[in-house]
Amino acid sequence: MSINNWKRPDGLSLVPWEAGKLTWDVTVICPLADSYVAAAAREAGSAAEEAATRKTAKYSNIQAHHIFQQVAVDSLGPINASDRVFLSKLGRKLADQSGDDRKISFLFQRLSVLIQR
Numbered sequence: 001m002s003i004n005n006w007k008r009p010d011g012l013s014l015v016p017w018e019a020g021k022l023t024w025d026v027t028v029i030c031p032l033a034d035s036y037v038a039a040a041a042r043e044a045g046s047a048a049e050e051a052a053t054r055k056t057a058k059y060s061n062i063q064a065h066h067i068f069q070q071v072a073v074d075s076l077g078p079i080n081a082s083d084r085v086f087l088s089k090l091g092r093k094l095a096d097q098s099g100d101d102r103k104i105s106f107l108f109q110r111l112s113v114l115i116q117r
Contacts, residue, residue: 023066025059027051028115030075045078052080073115087111 029051031040036047055070062068071087072080079087091104 021066022069023059023062024069024071025055026071026073027055028073028075032076040074045074045080048072048074048078048080048083052082073111075115077112079111 029036029047031037031047036050039046039050049072052070052072055072056068059068059070069083069086070080071083073083087107088104091107094107095101095103
């Protein structure tokens with residue numbers, strides 16, 4: 001089954017994931033925004049961590065029925081820690097399906113290109 005066949009008309013992705021339904025929400029934040037600049041000045045990637053914490057709190061009611069994964073990416077590069085683990089697992093699943101170990105690198109490269117656009 002191609003990835004395009006997993007896309008429902010309402011825009012939700014249907015991708016089998018471990019022991020449940022995977023729900024994700026992607027946020028690309030700018031660490032130069034007033035709400036993140038103080039934290040970003042202290043530590044690289046802190047804006048992505050803060051955005052991920054906010055998303056997790058926002059969708060806390062979903063976690064009883066779905067596996068929820070926030071994806072918070074800093075527009076200047078850093079990805080939050082749990083998202084690096086998640087994207088690595090996703091890349092590994094793609095690599096296992098295709099037999100091409102480069103799929104993990106391709107996933108992170110593609111993500112970087114999308115953020116830069």
